[in-house]
Amino acid sequence: MRIHQYERVWLLASMVLIVGFIATITYGAVGLGITMVDDRGATIAPDEINEDERFGDPRVEQVGDDEYEVYAVAMTFAFQPDPIEIPADSEVTFYVTSRDVIHSFYVVGTNTNTMVIPGEISVVTVEFDEPGEYGLICTEYCGAAHHEMEGQLAVLEDEEFDLTELEVEAPDEVEPDGEIEITATVTNGQLEAIEETVTVELGDETLEESVTVEGDESESVTLTVDAADLGEGDHDWTASAGDLTESGTVSVVEGSEDDTEGGDDA
Amino acid sequence: MSNVARQEDPASVERIEHDEFDPVGTLALIAFYFAVLVLLWLFTYFVEFLGNVPTPVVVA
Structure with a gap:
């Protein structure tokens, strides 16, 4: 088969592009340790949230030096706790679950975003380097007041943060x-x-x-x-x-x- | 229309070999598209995605 030389260039370039796409994603996952939210967070019955040791009292808890855990609950049409206060420069793991329908937990302007499914616990670990105020919104249509579902995430200076x-x-x-x-x-x-x-x-x-x-x-x-x-x-x-x-x-x-x-x- | 006109006039028909066909303009256009594609990918991944910290990471 005779292939025109320009055709050869184009085929090769396309291959390079695909390999490039795969290489950058691999670099992100292996080199930078970026992860997708998966099902490692186990399950929880939505009608037993109030009796649950973690989600019965939504809160921020310290679990180690510069390590915190946030137990948050999404519901129509709010997040608990609100506001969520966490320290900067610490490893914070969010455990989020829903009481009713599918919501999402999106820290506006960042890549921290997960679906919140009733029965599932979404687990997201992040570290905020700088203090700041972030909005928290639901990006899954969850009902008539979906557009009003919002919360606040306050990242405080390490010295200012206490429990x-x-x-x-x-x-x-x-x-x-x-x-x-x-x-x-x-x-x-x-x-x-x-x-x-x-x-x-x-x-x-x-x-x-x-x-x-x-x-x-x-x-x-x-x-x-x-x-x-x-x-x-x-x-x-x-x-x-x-x-x-x-x-x-x-x-x-x-x-x-x-x-x-x-x-x-x- | 001009094609038809040319076929009617054998003197204006030029036959070339497969590899002699040299559409530089098309090549330049495709190269430009390709460069745009690469830049968009770099922007989307390295600026838009990695730039909006914090990004959830794997914790050992």
């Missing part, structure tokens, strides 16, 4: 001859110990204490004030740890049914 929580237990009402006990509990969700200065204020009384909270532990600070010292009426209290603040009001009233503890509603 510290402040919880305060205080009474609503106290007898004039009773004691007011305000307990501030600092919970450290990260693995490394943190130092926090906990301040509890009530009336003129201020308690300031430095606490060291071990990883995955919590520490409590209690301020006790005699109700008689404050006198009858409403008294505001404030508790703070780092940049977290909680506040409330305690009433000193004659004949209150609610005795100290619990902060339960009288």
